[in-house]
Amino acid sequence: MADTDKGQHILDALYATVSARKGADPDTSYTAKLFAKGTAKIAQKVGEEGFETVIAALAETPEKVASESADLLYHLTVLWADQGVTPEDVWKILAERQGISGIAEKASRSKD
Numbered sequence: 001m002a003d004t005d006k007g008q009h010i011l012d013a014l015y016a017t018v019s020a021r022k023g024a025d026p027d028t029s030y031t032a033k034l035f036a037k038g039t040a041k042i043a044q045k046v047g048e049e050g051f052e053t054v055i056a057a058l059a060e061t062p063e064k065v066a067s068e069s070a071d072l073l074y075h076l077t078v079l080w081a082d083q084g085v086t087p088e089d090v091w092k093i094l095a096e097r098q099g100i101s102g103i104a105e106k107a108s109r110s111k112d
């Protein structure tokens, strides 16, 4: 596997693990506890972890940014599973954007 594929592979594997926790025992699985609390709680955690990543960038260390990013990506996979979004849905959108400048992409969106 190419090094550049490793992050995607780990997120795919994490998503599979997270999805399998739907309906599991909230006493033994943090993910199952999040699913039991519902969409608002899961979305709140994504917001909190995003905020903690921002704070790490502004006031802490690159190591803390990496650690908070891992928390953020984990909670994002839980939100995807909750919403019926698959990693493939996200990879497809990112792949379609490859080679398109962010400025051109934003201009095309504002015409929608």
Ligand SMILES: N=c1c2ncn([C@@H]3O[C@H](COP(=O)(O)OP(=O)(O)OP(=O)(O)O)[C@@H](O)[C@H]3O)c2ncn1[C@@H]1O[C@H](COP(=O)(O)O)[C@@H](O)[C@H]1O
Binding pocket: 014, 017, 018, 021, 028, 029, 030, 031, 032, 070, 071, 074
């Ligand atoms: N990657 C993660 C992961 N990253 C962070 N966390 C948990 O996210 C929580 C974040 O901590 P916080 O202090 O923000 O949250 P909290 O205070 O516990 O919760 P709230 O009071 O905010 O509801 C911690 O309990 C972490 O352990 C994770 N929990 C699980 N995973 C993955 O999910 C898999 C399944 O986990 P379980 O569902 O617990 O079996 C694990 O094997 C891991 O691969």
